[in-house]
Amino acid sequence: MRTVGVVMNGVTGRMGHRQHLVRSVLAINAGGGVALSGGERVLLRPVLVGRNEGKLRDLAVQHDLADWTTDLDAALADPANEIYFDAQVTSARVGAVTRAMEAGKHVYAEKPIAESLEDAITLAKAARAAGVKNGVVQDKLFLPGLRKLQRLVEGGFFGRVLSVRGEFGYWVFEGDWQEAQRPSWNYRAADGGGIVLDMFPHWHYVLENLFGPVRAVTARAVTHVPRRWDEAGTPYDATADDAAYGIFELADGLVAQINSSWTTRVFRDELVEFQVDGTEGSAVAGLRRCRVQHRSMTPKPVWNPDLPATEPFRGQWQEVPDNAEFDNGFKVQWEMFVRHVLEDAPFPHDFASGVRGVQLAEAGLRSSAEGRRVALSPIDLGDA
Known part of the structure; x- marks a missing residue:
């Protein structure tokens, strides 16, 4: 010892x-x-x-x-x-x-x-x-839901992965009539706040480790709530983005779409969920749960807006077992x-990987500011 x-x-x-x-x-x-x-x-x-x-x-x-x-x-x-x-x-x-x-x-x-x-x-x-x-x-790589998702990727469950769709967020109170769940600096750009800088590094390492390097990003970052109240109850102007809508391009044509928001109310099973669609099957993973639908078990819904939906879509998915204890x-x-x-x-998970996460955040902010797709170039850290 x-x-x-x-x-x-x-x-x-x-x-x-x-x-x-x-x-x-x-x-x-x-x-x-x-x-x-x-x-x-x-x-x-x-x-x-x-x-x-x-x-x-x-x-x-x-x-x-x-x-x-x-x-x-x-x-x-x-x-x-x-x-x-x-x-x-x-x-x-x-x-x-x-x-x-x-x-x-x-x-x-x-x-x-x-x-x-x-x-x-x-x-x-x-x-x-x-x-x-x-x-x-x-830390997101070690969540039970994403550990199960990684198991599916490594086991070849999806066949060729086509797309990833992520939804993250919840309503963060403004701080006037209910206390905010996040510190006020998160909403001040001068203090390093903003959801892009906070969450895009997360999305980078999740995508990179599960599906491959991110090659380009198209994003829109916005400040939906411009006025908030700090820990002392003093109003201040929110200068940092509180929501971001991103499209991330990976190798082999894989496209990921991830919405990040501190100004949305949750109608999901968990605060973050990723749906992965592949040629052989699909999965929906959250913080803890992961559910799948294989190609052989995929129903054939027919679009008919004149009749109410009667299929139990959520009930047609299977739960992925833990098969391990998750700390x-x-x-x-x-x-x-x-x-x-x-x-x-x-x-x-060294500083080099952290650099790539910051690169994606900076590219996302530039994409939003300039209204265009931004490609990510390889970063040479040399042998310093």
């Missing part, structure tokens, strides 16, 4: 606290640590870092943690702290991650790794030059990254 210090910056926020601190790092320790290939187990010692001393102190007391500080450089100077994790607002990420790499720490960050493609490339090159392990959170996706990726740091285990 050994212990590794992990500097965790930004865990006073909702996602950093719930998913990364509580359901990942603390859950790993409660389960006996990360198991390495040689039988050794590793505990993680979180060092909480942030700007708000009161919030940090309260969080440390809540979880019985001894180590917290508002001095990032002091935390990075401790040789016992081998890993730096960043879940801050996007606009603060590049500077802090750069300081961590300069201190020789292995770096793991929430997506997007930067607000711009230029900054993302700079980070990836800096990580290579520093010789540090690096990773970006790509929290954030926790699974944390364990992968720790193994990557300590024994060089494979970890494909």
